[in-house]
Amino acid sequence: MPFVDVLSVKEHPKDVLLRIMPEECDLLCTHPMFGPESGKDGWADLTFMYDMVRIRDQSLCSSFLHIFSSEGCKMLEMTCEEHDRLAAQSQFLTHTIGRILSEMEVEPTPIDTKGFQKLVQVKESSVKDSFDLFSGLFIHNRFARQQMKNLEVALEKTKEKLQERSKELQDPIISKF
Incomplete structure (x- = not known):
């Protein structure tokens, strides 16, 4: 059977x-x-x-x-293991970004770039799937936790780079006032 x-x-x-x-x-x-x-x-x-x-x-x-x-x-x-490793990098990460954009209540604007339009599409397609599907991708795929950590680390590194650049570009004359 x-x-x-x-x-x-x-x-x-x-x-x-x-x-x-x-x-x-x-x-x-x-x-x-x-x-x-x-x-x-x-x-x-x-x-x-x-x-x-x-x-x-x-x-x-x-x-x-x-x-x-x-x-x-x-x-x-x-193999099932290879699938889950790759799916955590692609499917889980896509759903996570879509859910984050949904939490941010991202909506189209009159001045959208093509890139932003794609982000809105990711958000809209992700939230069409049930939260049960999304949570199952996290709970039952052992590689998803690492992807979540990678996302958090990448966000922190990006914030740090922006803060460093902001400090570098501050006008010394203005900062005296």
């Missing part, structure tokens, strides 16, 4: 499924790297990650994967 997981994190569910599923069950861990919104116009060129964790029926597994490859998905085989 085959079992396919399609969750956004891979190591945690793989470990749970290996523990609870009978040995005779095949286990294929997958993650379509797109959701209903980004895949609504088709799956061509969208990434489909998979890890054949425990496969005895190669034919059935291949048939399932063929559904996605025949629709034009970029098929990417990798």
Whole structure:
């Protein structure tokens, strides 16, 4: 009997499924790297990650994967650990930035640059997903905590650089008053 997981994190569910599923069950861990919104116009060129964790029926597994490859998905085989490491850098970081922008109540303005428009899009697409999804990316992906720390360190370094530059550029004549 085959079992396919399609969750956004891979190591945690793989470990749970290996523990609870009978040995005779095949286990294929997958993650379509797109959701209903980004895949609504088709799956061509969208990434489909998979890890054949425990496969005895190669034919059935291949048939399932063929559904996605025949629709034009970029098929990417990798371990669940590698997926989670990369997903923390991309998916989790994107959702985190989007949630931060939402907390800041960032909205379009009449003078938006293209870069700012992209930030608004990140915010809007991130908050369309449930907070349960976002929190699951943090709670069940062991690499997400380090990304959160990296973000905090980067923010502090950026603030320090701005403060140093501000001190360097202060006009000595004005600062006397």
